[in-house]
Amino acid sequence: MEPKWLEWAKQLQSAAQAGLAYSKDIYDIERFEEIRKISVDIMVHYTGIEKRIIKDIFAGDRGYPTPKVDIRAAVFKDQSILMVKEKSDGKWALPGGWADIGISPGEAAVKEVKEESGIDVKPVKLLAVMDKKCHSHPPSAVHVYKVFIKCEIIGGQLREGTETSAAAFFAETELPPLSAARNTESQIERMFSYLKHPDKPVYFD
Template sequence: MEPKWLAWAKQLQAIAQAGLAYSKDVYDLERFEEIRKLSTEIMSEYTGVEQTVIRELFANETGYATPKVDVRAVVFHEGKLLMVQEATDGKWALPGGWGDIGLTPGEVAVKEVQEEAGLVVKASKLLGVLDKKCHPHPPSPYHVYKFFIQCEIVGGEQKTGIETKDIGFYAQEDCPALSIGRITASQIEWLFTEYQRPSAFARFD
C-alpha cells in the first residue's frame, strides 16, 4: 500500500487540478493554486526532489484528474514468460508502457511487444486491471491502472528495441531481477497461476 503522505499529496493535486480547470472566480483560482503548491511541497519534503522538478512531473496537467493507464503484454511460450530488460534501470519487466491516444489497450500491447521484443503478437484476453497502489510497487506520483493483456505469438523474431537491452523467456523460478516499478514478484506469480489454471474472469482491484 502507498504511504499516506503520497495519497494525500495526490488527492490535493487532483482537487487543485480540477479546480483550476473549472473555476471562474479569481479568488478560487488563487486558492486552488495554493493547494497545488502544497501538494508539490509535500512531495518534495518526502522525496528530497526539488519542487521545480516535481511541479513539471507531478503538477503539470490540466483538466479533470484521472488515472494513467499502463498496459503490459503477457506472452507465454512453452510455459515460459516473455520478459525484456529495461534500458533505464537494467532490470526486467513485461513488454509494455503508457496507453496511447487513438489505440485500444490490445493494440498498445501488440505495439509494445513488437517495439521492445521484435515479436508479432495478437491480443487474446484481458487478464486483469490492477490498481498500482494496491500492490508492492515503489511510490508513484501518478495514480495508475495496470492492464495485463495476454497475447499469442504469430510471427517476428526476437530483437531489442530503443528501450530494451535484452529479451528472454523465463520460468517462474528463473525470473531475473524485476523492475518493480513496472512488475512485482506477486504479479508474476499470479500470471503463472493464470497460465496453468486459466480463470474465466479478469482480475480487478
C-alpha cells in the same frame, strides 16, 4: 501501501487540478493554485527532487484528473513468459508502457511487445486490471491502473528495443531481477496462473 504523505499530496493535487479546470472565479482559482503549491511542496520535502521537476511530472496536467493507464502484455512460449530488460534500471519487466491516445488497449499491447522485444503478437484476453497502489510497487507520484493482456505469438524474432537492452523467455521458477516499478513477483505469478487455468476470471481491484 503508500505512505500517508504521498496519499495526501496526490489528493491535494487532484483537488487542485479539478478546481483549476472548472473554476471561473479569480479568488477560487488563486485558492486552488495555492493548494497545488502545497502539494508540490510536500513532494519536494519528502523526495528531495527539484521543484521544477516535481511541477512538470506531478502538477503539470490540466483538465479533470484521471489515473494513467499502464498496459502490460503476458506472452507465453513453452511454459515460459516473455520479459524485457529495461535500460533505465537494468531489471526485467513484462513488455508494456503507457497507453497512447487513439489506440485501444489491445493495440497498445501489440505495439509495446514489438517495440521492446521484436516479437509480433495478437491480443487474445484481458487478464487483470490492477490499481498500482494496492500492490507492492515503490511509491508513485501518479495514480496508475495496470492492464494485463494475454497475447499470442504470430511472428518476429527476439531483439533489443529503444528502451530495452534484451528480451527473453523465463520459466516461473527462474525469474530474473524484476523492475518493481513496472511489475511485481506476485503479478508475474498471477500471469502464470492464467496459463495453468485459462478459464480463470479476470482479476481486478
